[in-house]
Structures are given as structure tokens and as C-alpha cells.
Amino acid sequence: MKPAIEIHGLGKSYGSKMALKDISFTVREGSCFGLLGPNGAGKSTTMKILAGLLEFDAGGVKVLGEDIRRSGDRIKAKLGYVPQSITLYEKLNSLDNLTYFGEMYGVRGGELKKRIREVLEQVGLADRAKDPIASFSGGMKRRINIAAALLHKPKLIIMDEPTVGIDPQSRNHIFEMIRSLKREGVTVLYSTHYMEEVEALCDRLAIIDHGSVIAQGELNEVLDRFGSQAVYLELAEGERPPALPGFDEPAAQGRGWLLETAAPLDALACWASACKERSLNVKRLEVVRPSLETVFLALTGTTLRDS
Secondary structure: OOEEEEEEEEEEEEOOEEEEEEEEEEEEOOOEEEEEOOOOOOHHHHHHHHOOOOOOOEEEEEEOOEEOOOOHHHHHOOEEEEOOOOOOOOOOEHHHHHHHHHHHOOOOHHHHHHHHHHHHHHOOOHHHOOOEHHHOOHHHHHHHHHHHHHOOOOOEEEEEOOOOOOOHHHHHHHHHHHHHHHHOOOEEEEEOOOHHHHHHHOOEEEEEEOOEEEEEEEHHHHHHHHOOOEEEEEEOOOOOOOOOOOOOOOEEEOOEEEEEOOOHHHHHHHHHHHHHHOOOOEEEEEEEOOOHHHHHHHHHOOOOOOO
16 A cells, blocks of 8 residues: 655754654555654644645655655645644634635635535534534534535545544544545544544554654554553452552552553452452453553653643
């Protein structure tokens, strides 16, 4: 399968601050690629460079087989960009907003009217075409934002935090849209802080921290390489897990406890035996795969930072 995005040694500075340092990754055509990282890690900078909104200082970028510096206008004609901030005119209705953005993409006349009908159906808002954007919920606004990026039938769509602050129904609708786009051969570059979204949608991913790629690959590869195996135990309310000699203390997680270990089957057998001896009421006892959230926190740290 051909690459839709090829980034090699990408660098970007803002004055003396290095925003991106030697970023390299490839996104396959027709896939959904997750771009993860803490606040200020360089995700949005990378996406803006790919969308042709920012210049870069070092390295090379190819989008849809063309060098972004030589063929920027041709690339933009095949690319849809959904920014993190909602970019709509609140006093206008959906129809007027989409007409404006469609004309900016070079779609006009009967073709534009047809595409507006199609994208409004696609985002589930065909019945709200003439309602002002100001009357929409946050989730509805984000869906119209996505609709605007789809008007010209892009081959690649870049989504920067498209589900921030929206309701579960809108989130599920966006998920189904992304799966539908993939089936049509559209490539999606997807940035989010929600690890479960990446696990549900993405074929491959890259984690960026302090402007550098610190992990990348298929989801299972990243989990196997950087995650720890674990055993999960859930008991009846008020009961505590028995200590296991030779193992670390388990950590509270959800309604139970998680024990990370290189010997999960031994830990499971020991916990099962200890619980039986103490007549504890076991609700769940199982070996669990590492979560992407656990891996992300292990790689980037647990301290909140905003820049």
C-alpha cells in the first residue's frame, strides 16, 4: 500500500524554542493514523505543517506522493483539515457556512449544492441545514466543522482533537464517519487525548513528546514493546486483595486491583489460591493486556504540563 504521508527528519523552531526535532513517520494510504502526545508536545504543529499552514525549518515532507514545498497548492486541493478550534460563522446557518467553505475549496454551482446535501447527510444534520450555528450544541458544531472539510472529497483528512467536549452520540457518529471514510480509501490523520479512541479507530500510531517521536508502530506492537503484563482482581465490596509474596503491591484500578508482573500466569494462580483460602468473593480474576493509557503515561510521565 502506498504512503499517503512521508515525514523524514522534520524540524521546526519558534525563535530559540525547538518545537519539532527530527520527526519521522509514514502513514499508509487508506489507514487511520493516531498522533498522540501531551499538551505542547508538537502534535498541532506537525498537523499544521502537513496542512500547509506552517513552514518548517528542516527535513522533508511528502503528502499524497508530492513534495509539500513544491506542490503545496495541488496537495491542498486533495486535503481536508479539521482544526482543534471550531471555525464556523455562528450567525450563519449550516447551508451558508458550507457554501462559503465549499467555494474556498473551489467547489461551485450545482456540484457544491449536491456536495452540501451529501455531507450534511454524512454528519447526520440534513434536517438542520437552515438553522443558525449559534443554536447548535458543541457536538453538532464539530460535525459541521468536519462536513466543511469533506466538501471537496479529500484523499487525506487531518483531524486535530475532533471530539473535545462533545456528547457520546456525536462521538459515536464521528467514529462511524471515520470508519466509512477508511472504507472509501480516504486516509485519516487523527490527534486526540483520548486513548480509547485510538484503540478503537487507528491502525498505527506515533507518540510525540517534547517535539520528538518516542514510540510508533501498530497498536499491538507498541503495547507489547512498552507495556507491562498484568493481572486484574475484583472482589466483593469491602474485601481487600491478599498480598502475594514475591510480587509487587497491586494498584487500585476501577473497582479492583491491577498487578503488573512479568509472570502473569503465576500471579493469577497465586491470587486464585490465596482468595480461595480466605473464602473471598471473587468477581473477576484475569490476565489483562496493557492499556494504551498506561503505556502513554509510562513514556511521557504523569505530571500535568501545558507547554
